[in-house]
Amino acid sequence: MSESATVQGSGGGATGGKVSLLTLALAFNHIAVASFGGGLSAWSREVVVVQKKWMTDEEFLSAVTMCRILPGANQVNLAVFVGNKMAGVPGALAAIVGLTFVPVLIVLAMGYGYFTFHHVPALQDILRGAAAAAVALTFAMAIKTGKKCLGGPMPVVLFAAIFLLNGVLRWHLLPCLALLAPVSLLWGWPRGQKRKS
Amino acid sequence: MNLRTYIQILTLFSGLSLMSIGGGNTVLPEMHLKAVNDYNWMADSQFADIFAISQAAPGPSILIVTLVGYKAGLGAVPAEWAQVGGVAGAILATAAMMIPAGILVYLVARVWESAKESSFRKAVEKGFAPLTVGLVLASAYVMSRTADHDWRAYLLTGVCTLIFVFTKVNPLVVVGVAGVLGWLGVV
Incomplete structure (x- = not known):
């Protein structure tokens, strides 16, 4: 039987199997470079959940929020989280390097130009268009993930409440979560036996 | 030095x-x-x-x-x-x-990975999902107010959102085309 030679990638569901460090680094490089108009979270989901199927949507969403609560840049934290899940400490490092190597080179080149020639690179026009599309990708992520996890009144209330507090009223993340996280945990807590109703 | x-x-x-x-x-x-x-x-x-x-x-x-x-x-x-x-x-x-x-x-x-079966992890994965979607929508909303300066930019965002939700076009193509539109001065 020669079925032991498993092919990585698009197996059904979320695979926690081994992934090469190069694959991880390239995936996060792809995320970083593709996000030139912004929308890094949406790009992360596009690559990690949709293309590579390394995580389910549920797993990914909870990781995103944990990475936001913990100190550090959210996207770097997410790279550590995903990299560690797929290949331990080397995986986390490969993901960070993949996420930052090319962007650091680009930002340094722009910084060199700025501090040497004293002018900001004129990319504004291209970025204006790209940013409009990157915002759209983030809206699309909210719609696609929302379709999966917003069944029933309680999730909709939680969703709407944190959108209002954080997005419209511009509360900081921590007070929003202090208020809503206990409610959502209570709601999400697994019950011993299914209630009949 | x-x-x-x-x-x-x-x-x-x-x-x-x-x-x-x-x-x-x-x-x-x-x-x-x-x-x-x-x-x-x-x-x-x-x-x-x-x-x-x-x-x-x-x-x-x-x-x-x-x-x-x-x-x-x-x-x-x-x-x-x-x-x-x-x-x-x-x-x-x-x-x-x-x-x-x-x-x-x-x-x-690491703690998280070792706690796969814990009730707390299950509660977080289920309970935080709607909160995260709300936060993602909030950041899209906040970003749209800084990124979209006029009705044409809002229209571009709207059209791109529809493309992302209803088609399987590679997002990079869409972002690239939008960048070109910006470069041409359309938005």
Whole structure:
């Protein structure tokens, strides 16, 4: 039987199997470079959940929020989280390097130009268009993930409440979560036996 | 070489790394205060300009620290070595900003992986999902108000959203086309 030679990638569901460090680094490089108009979270989901199927949507969403609560840049934290899940400490490092190597080179080149020639690179026009599309990708992520996890009144209330507090009223993340996280945990807590109703 | 500058870079950014609860941008005011007022690495207007540059570049928005470290490093060495000193400062600042927080995430992720069957993890995965979707929509909403300046940009965002939701077109193609539209002055 020669079925032991498993092919990585698009197996059904979320695979926690081994992934090469190069694959991880390239995936996060792809995320970083593709996000030139912004929308890094949406790009992360596009690559990690949709293309590579390394995580389910549920797993990914909870990781995103944990990475936001913990100190550090959210996207770097997410790279550590995903990299560690797929290949331990080397995986986390490969993901960070993949996420930052090319962007650091680009930002340094722009910084060199700025501090040497004293002018900001004129990319504004291209970025204006790209940013409009990157915002759209983030809206699309909210719609696609929302379709999966917003069944029933309680999730909709939680969703709407944190959108209002954080997005419209511009509360900081921590007070929003202090208020809503206990409610959502209570709601999400697994019950011993299914209630009949 | 002025070693003190590099020690300041290391201590400032590793400290900010652990203070940046809620994301890198939460420590920008503190970073500004230290880099401009306390250490005199750059002028106020330069800080504003490198912020704009770091936002324009791809990748994590926290890469402003790369440029702060670069500028600090430029001035820490003799003029003929300025670029070497700058790049060293840039790498040091970037690593210092990522590693302490990264270690913390790693520790939490390990506990998380070992707690697959715990009720708490199940509660977080189920209960936090609607909150995360709300936060994603909130950031899309906030971003749209800074990225979209007029009705044409809003229209472009709307059309792109429909494409992303209802088709399987590679998002990169859409973002690229939108960039070209911006370049042509359509939005």
